[in-house]
Amino acid sequence: MKESAVLGIDAGGTHTDAVLITGNGASPRLAASAKVKTRHDDLPASVREVLAALAGELGGAGAAFLAEVERVTLGTTLAVNALVQGRADSVGLALSAGPGLDPARFGLGEHVCVIPGGLDHRGVEVSPLQTDELARRAARWRDEGVAAVACVGKFSPRNPAHERAMGAAAVKASSLPVTLGHRLSGRLNFPRRVATAYYNAAVQRLHNDFLDVVEAALADAGIHAATRLLKADGGAVPTSLSRREPVQSILSGPAASVMGVMALCPETEQGCSLLLDMGGTTTDMALFFDGSPVIDRDGMLLQGRRTLVRALASTSIGVGGDSLLSVDGSGRDARVRTGPLRDGPALAFGGARPTLLDALNVLDAEAAPGASADRGDMAASREGLATLAAAHGLDARVLAQKAVDDALAQVALAARELVEAVNARPIYTLAALKAVREARPERVWLVGGPADCIRERLGAALGLPVASPPHAAVANAVGAALTLPTAGLEIYADTGRGLLRAPALDLEERISKGYTLNAAERRAGELLAAHLAAEGVPDAAVEVVEADLFATLDDGGYGSKDIRVACQVVPGIAGRL
Template sequence: MYVGLDMGGTHTDAVLIAGGRVKRYCKTPTAPEDYLHTVTRALDEVLEDIATGEVRRLNLSTTVCTNAIVTGRTSPVGMLLEPGPGLNPAGLTCGAKNFILSGAIDHRGRPTSSLVATEIEAADKELRKAAIRHLAIVGKFSTRNPEHELQIKEALSPDYDFITLGHRLSGRLNYPRRVFSAYLNSAVASVYEAFAAAIKTYASSRQLPVEPDILKADGGTLSLAASRSLPVETILSGPSASIMGALALAPSSRDTIILDIGGTTTDIAFLADGVPLFEPLGITLAGYPTLIRALYSYSLGLGGDSCLRVRDGRLSIGPERLGPALALGGPAPTPTDALITMGRLDLGDKGAARRGLEQLGDQLGLTTGEVAAAIIKQMATEIASQTRALLEGINSRPVYTVREVLEDKKLRPEQVIVIGAPAPLLAAELEAAFGLPVVAPSLAGVANAIGAALSQPTTEITLQADTEQGFLTIPEEGIREKVQRGFNLEAARRRALAALQDRLRRLAPAAASAELEVVEEQSFNMVSGFYTTGKNIRVKVQVKPRVSPLEGDEHDV
């Protein structure tokens, strides 16, 4: 049996899948001040009378890190940066305290300037005085040689709560993105730890036989234990769960638009020939570009609980969410009230919903029924308009998917898959707005929990070898080891795949037999004068992304 849980800011959904079918599901309010209570309530409902020994997978997705960043509920972070020569670090000082340290390592991993112990001691003293408990240490070329980052950490006081080392986040070279990734990783550590502790407590109290896994932004999963040191990987796990859920509920081999309509936002994503689009450089969140691998998605501030107003004689929907619908005791009319008034949704105080829309109608010169219909039509039109704008941007550059780069591909969507609780209620208006067939699968309201339950582990590593220097590095694993001058691309490929297999066994033991693939490999001769002095070799390998379908065998995404 597979169990999936999706914790959003408003609701938490849980599903139980057995024999390739959803057997149980539930939706419960999220209590941000008490994650354990929320998790217990949701999981106990779907696991009632189920022998815990039958549970083979417990996967979770959550927006707790994303929400913490967007709302500013993060921990202050001390940044210790070693940018080296040739880079102005002024734009990288994102922490509550920032220290630019002397010392440098060049692009081939060679130390060219030593650290200054007194600078580190002074930074340590100031950080402790400011009571900053979370740090990030990032050197420009630490992926080629992490020794300075490690030395800085060793020189600090041992009692900090959380320290991120930049070289452990990604093997890719992009110093600004690595700085911001490390900052966010430390900033969300406390809020994520509260969520992870709740999950761990529940799993232990119920004696579940599996280690819980958490969904990442790239649509794969990571063990809960490993995620506690890499919480930044869970940013945007909610949108990735919606994409994976849509793939499971409505598999497609065509260019497709995916809409996840929630209470506050509508998440927009795309499939190219049935494969999710991918952010090639990494996601940007709250203005911070990062190295975090992610499925492509865009959040539009338009949802079922968006506030409705009349401004300058025109109807305005969102982006603010002031609370639930009037019918549920909220402070302002929402699209949910329009659906209730139209008779499409049997929920709450119908009189309150109708009275709120009557007031809007009076301002617009429309009857209550006319304003309700206008709200839903405008909501669909605005979603379609934003989707077309996104498509135009996507088609102006190479299309990246989780499998490959499609240089000449132009997305031409043939259908729209819509999920989220309001999905089937908006299908007709969305079909008219897009001019495309709309698929609103059954169980659309718990698609994110289904996507979480069916997702499987993914991870990647990058091997960089310099045979002239006689070293290779795998920064994600903290590996730096000697190689012989005869080390070549084939040997690098074997070493990278072996390291990835070891990483997978540690991060997701249940998926140790997953298929691995080489996604990038390069080998260049290094020449001095008229002689070849060595080779510069780079190999990137990953676990092939997969999702378990609701019926039948596993299939690639």
């Protein structure tokens, strides 16, 4: 039997990695891996370079081997990096809530327009929508550099009519791309749906440009396989779907590292462990419990705002191998800070300013005095830190130790805060959507570029054993390659009005007065399975994760039922290396 081959690509802020994994069934093998510098000024070149390097690892038949790839899965931190660095697009935000709290208090950005009109909790209009002001504002937004519009109505999952009218008015006046909140989630949390729609609009252009670049580079390399992108919950979706909902993949980079550790570390099957993925720019952290990552039931957190995006429980801090060192003061009292800024590579790799990796090189100079592939030019690190130290009355080794101590303290604090935040409420994992006992890490898995340089020091700082799996430097790409497809769907049924709605699909169906919760559960599963099949993912195993029924009385005093059902395909990996 011909072996299957899957390709995983992870485009990070510092490096772009790729792996080719072969093998049928649940026995995958790493056939080749490659790593190149991410060229932010020429991302297509980065992707072409990593594919060429991968083909080179495969030898003379490399190009032919890549042409036989059956599936490509991508992970990237480019969108979240854009948000953190203020490079995301400016968004015009149109809000409608009707009576009650002023929706402007939930606004984001500098361009917010509150539109008169609203619906009640059942989706019945209580005041007509008035879009004249939105049309005027949207025309100005275009001239002010706004690149996209997000429209959100408070009860749009129950009735998207007002939200659709808002979107139509914005498009007519501005010709800008529009995100409608009800298409992203059917949950009735207005502030979180505002944030979800806003961030979706903010990264949509960057996200689609990235996919355009990667798909063109894959085609140039002779790869025409189905392409998917990781989501924040550790699953993967076809790029056609991801283009419409880029907010789901803003945290695909941390998700890739989590799924990579699942694939590389069978020891995560027992007890609780902490994942640390230290790259050039950030350190990403997540928790495992009995072999499955812990999920954040409150929704993905972006820039202090909760969204309605299901995500793994993770956190990121600006500490990585290329994090800049800064010094405040002089002599013994000088304070050395590591990160959060990054300005190119370490001195050891041709950079202009000292970084954490350079500090590690100085401390380890006696053990590894020359240049190495992992550490670069040790002499360049020593010279750069000596110059910075002299300017502040310090010895180079003292400065280096202060920098490393600060980095370790930041990692240890963030790890403690993640553990405490997870344990502050019931814990749920991807494998078992039920509360489990308290999670306290018993060991640490460390992946990423600087892993070998800092492993022992991290163990001392955390008071836990720290280990790195084989292929740790390309764990994210491994995770991408082996991640299974997933998706979720929510439906609402109102027997009083005789309507069933699937907001994310823009679907409405008539139902009977006697419609039941069991019928709604079956219908939700059918709709999600059909949706995935249409996107090229047939035979998905769907399960119901939430089902609620509320008895209500309409204005005439007649009884009816409000039903909500959420179902999903649980993320996972195709096998372990």
